[in-house]
Amino acid sequence: MKTKLLLGLLFVLPVISGCTQATLDNDYIKAQKLIDVNSNQYTDMAASGTLEDGVRVIRISAQQFNFDPALIIVNKGERVRLIIEVEDIPHGFEIEGFNIPGYDISTIIRKGTPLVLEFLADEAGVWEFICTIYCGFGHSEMKGTFVIR
């Protein structure tokens, strides 16, 4: 009787183990698919703005409580010029985690005086850009996505 039980276990255990492994692998494959698709989401989109004398120029309008465009895509290696124009009350601008040499993120941008930032897009990635000056209830929603691909 005991021998039969042991033989049964010897047969069943690998099957259970195999099923668990298959499930784990399936989840791993799903994760990898999601990473691939999410990473590719900007691949086929057109780059933002226009090329002027080799510089990618992008005009951004800022107003309570949004940036337009809210998605900016540039190509790695391009020289980029962002022109941020404020439409109403003072706002600020920062690409969080992305250093723009010489730029002070506490700069106040006022209507009629656009902020011009020029830099080399030398690091591929995705960042969030935000308003750095409190502009009323809704300030935390004033953000966009900056992509270097």
Place this chain on the structure above:
Amino acid sequence: MNTMKRLLLPTILLTIVTGVFAHSNVLYGVDLSFNTLFEEGVVQSAKDFFNTTNTPSRIDYEHEALIVNFESDKELYAIISPIDFSVIGFRNNSLISAKSQAILFSKEARRAKAEAVFQTLANRLRQELVYGEEVQEYSGQFRHTWYRQVEGILVANDYFEVEVDGHTGDIVSWRAPLFIYQKSAMTLTPAISYRVAQYIAEIRFNAKPTDTLPVLVIEKTRPLWLVKVKALYPIYVAVDALTGRVVYSGNPRSPLPVDYDAGRDVAVIKTDYIKQVYSGDL
């Protein structure tokens, strides 16, 4: 060439920078002069609360609320809602007793003090706030926290705190949440399982799992899996539970209740997007 490009781009974009977005949530010394009526409403409400005619020394911003400071060195401030100028919190460090003084209030008595403040909240807030824990501060103050939970799932940044002095029983500070996002606007079901989120975190950060299993939280209106992994050191990776995208990494953006362990038994309801990804159609 196109194939090369397709292979290279995912690799490049896998180096996505995911910072901790602290700047947008906390600002010091904000200027409200862009709207004088708004400024007057915020300042007057704080003055009324402290029954003072003094001019505030500074106004700060944190998670949509405005903190009106009167004596910055003494941490005397009122927290004002920008929606209706109501007072949603305060702090007065002059109520803190000396560190050497004995703790005279028992745990039950401190909880009762905190509970009395909690009961002053509007019913709609109290209904969704669940008591978390008491934590002792550095010098004999005890912080009690209630966390907003919707159907058992934690809502990030919506918590209620009360700090009680253990010697005098005085309320040193309290802070109520704004509850900007209503339950009806929230998606409470994940579209990917916690195991898939776990793998996403491990693959993206070349990390190993830890003993802590992922938990589900709601950030604003979306569900996130918070996955703790060990890269160079243990970090949290927040994975959007609807898309599988990494939202941020590092420390959690919002305090978590001790022993919070919810979400893994919530039914996974795949969206069309997720179905397409899994089937290879995207």
